Amino acid sequence: MREALSGPQTEEGEDTADRRTELAGARRIVVKVGSSSLTTPGGDIDRDRIGELADVLAERRAAGAEVVLVSSGAVAAGLAPMGLPARPRDLATQQAAASVGQGLLIAHYTAAFARHGLTAAQVLLTVEDMIRRVQHRNAQRTLRRLLDIGAMPIVNENDTVATHEIRFGDNDRLAALVAHLLRADALVLLSDVDALYDGNPARPGARRIARVEDAADLDGVDIGSAGRRGVGTGGMVTKVDSARIATEAGVPTVLTSAANARAALAGAPVGTLFTARARRRPSTRQLWLAHATTARGSIVLDPGAVRAVVGSHASLLPAGVVKVEGDFSAGDPVDLRAEDGTVVARGLVNYDAAEVPDLMGRSTRWLARELGPDYEREIVHRDDLVLLVRDPERVAGPPGRP
Ligand SMILES: Nc1ncnc2c1ncn2[C@@H]1O[C@H](COP(=O)(O)OP(=O)(O)O)[C@@H](O)[C@H]1O
Numbered sequence: 001m002r003e004a005l006s007g008p009q010t011e012e013g014e015d016t017a018d019r020r021t022e023l024a025g026a027r028r029i030v031v032k033v034g035s036s037s038l039t040t041p042g043g044d045i046d047r048d049r050i051g052e053l054a055d056v057l058a059e060r061r062a063a064g065a066e067v068v069l070v071s072s073g074a075v076a077a078g079l080a081p082m083g084l085p086a087r088p089r090d091l092a093t094q095q096a097a098a099s100v101g102q103g104l105l106i107a108h109y110t111a112a113f114a115r116h117g118l119t120a121a122q123v124l125l126t127v128e129d130m131i132r133r134v135q136h137r138n139a140q141r142t143l144r145r146l147l148d149i150g151a152m153p154i155v156n157e158n159d160t161v162a163t164h165e166i167r168f169g170d171n172d173r174l175a176a177l178v179a180h181l182l183r184a185d186a187l188v189l190l191s192d193v194d195a196l197y198d199g200n201p202a203r204p205g206a207r208r209i210a211r212v213e214d215a216a217d218l219d220g221v222d223i224g225s226a227g228r229r230g231v232g233t234g235g236m237v238t239k240v241d242s243a244r245i246a247t248e249a250g251v252p253t254v255l256t257s258a259a260n261a262r263a264a265l266a267g268a269p270v271g272t273l274f275t276a277r278a279r280r281r282p283s284t285r286q287l288w289l290a291h292a293t294t295a296r297g298s299i300v301l302d303p304g305a306v307r308a309v310v311g312s313h314a315s316l317l318p319a320g321v322v323k324v325e326g327d328f329s330a331g332d333p334v335d336l337r338a339e340d341g342t343v344v345a346r347g348l349v350n351y352d353a354a355e356v357p358d359l360m361g362r363s364t365r366w367l368a369r370e371l372g373p374d375y376e377r378e379i380v381h382r383d384d385l386v387l388l389v390r391d392p393e394r395v396a397g398p399p400g401r402p
């Protein structure tokens with residue numbers, strides 16, 4: 001296992017290599033706070049925590065930075081008024097609780113920010129708003145205008161209209177997409193745990209990971225999918241996904257506890273810093289496809305198709321498909337796999353799973369002649385594809401192999 005605390009350490013065990021100037025100097029910051037940080041152990045909304053958070057964000061605003069808050073907590077805030085002892089399992093009751101709770105949550109924030117002379121503005125978004133060009137632009141324009149007029153945008157997922165298929169299910173990834181949308185300088189994820197640990201933080205001996213520079217730094221790290229208290233939804237998995245999305249889009253990300261918010265924003269070496277990776281800025285759609293979707297099935301490609309899709313960024317045609325797995329419908333996200341099982345890309349498929357066996361291995365011309373022009377369409381169009389490996393030869397072998 002890698003050294004959990006990287007860089008030279010002070011006597012206190014802090015990481016002095018992390019100056020965190022990217023945080024201290026950030027002009028535009030997205031801060032996400034999770035349900036677990038906003039609720040008391042008894043399940044009520046923690047007004048003190050909301051007040052403290054508003055103090056910290058207002059300070060940063062007063063210092064000239066633009067701040068967008070992404071806040072969970074609507075479902076949690078709706079439980080007590082609805083007489084529910086715990087987070088309900090079914091989607092409709094969760095959505096009902098969210099509609100009750102969101103208003104209460106915003107009322108608390110409105111009062112807390114008003115003490116600093118700031119106007120809170122509720123912004124409810126769905127994944128559609130992030131990936132469809134018109135909605136994307138609208139969301140971007142509204143958020144920018146809110147920042148221009150000095151308001152404090154408070155974003156949450158639009159829980160009442162989001163469905164299982166399209167909902168993020170967590171605000172961690174939404175926050176990363178918002179950071180990308182706004183070209184933020186930094187993303188801060190606040191939870192009830194002060195950092196990413198190399199295993200369950202409740203376990204004695206678990207070690208804080210101070211810095212993550214690439215995926216290899218997470219090898220061997222046990223990233224749990226459920227929080228301790230059952231109010232949060234994604235556990236560490238979605239936070240690490242969020243950090244991956246943001247850093248790929250060039251946005252450095254700090255993960256720490258809400259209690260550390262002030263220190264994190266000041267650039268102190270608290271929590272876990274995920275450093276930004278300076279690469280070509282991906283589209284929001286690509287980020288969403290790669291990180292925020294769950295594949296509904298897989299399509300297995302022959303080596304020639306792997307080379308075409310990965311090497312030439314071509315659309316996937318029926319001729320290159322050898323197998324189909326899972327029960328997906330047209331429009332669903334699917335994994336494209338090489339024959340050795342490696343996932344080489346993810347894309348939105350144009351056919352139902354049941355249709356593919358009759359098409360695979362056939363040329364587009366044959367399909368159009370035998371089945372009609374509707375069957376000329378690709379299995380996955382290149383615009384609906386995101387590549388997950390770069391070197392086709394690693395998985396497909398050199399050209400010449402069938
Ligand atoms: N490797 C890990 N390091 C830190 N925390 C972890 C890890 N694996 C699982 N967790 C859990 O993830 C929880 C945070 O996730 P969650 O409850 O969804 O938070 P939030 O409501 O802030 O989104 C922590 O309370 C912790 O118990």
Ligand SMILES: N[C@@H](CCC(=O)OP(=O)(O)O)C(=O)O
Pocket residue numbers: 033034035036071072073074075076098156157159169170171172231232233234235
């Ligand atoms: N939109 C939901 C968010 C659920 C969610 O992502 O929760 P969390 O894991 O606490 O960030 C709510 O407000 O309850």
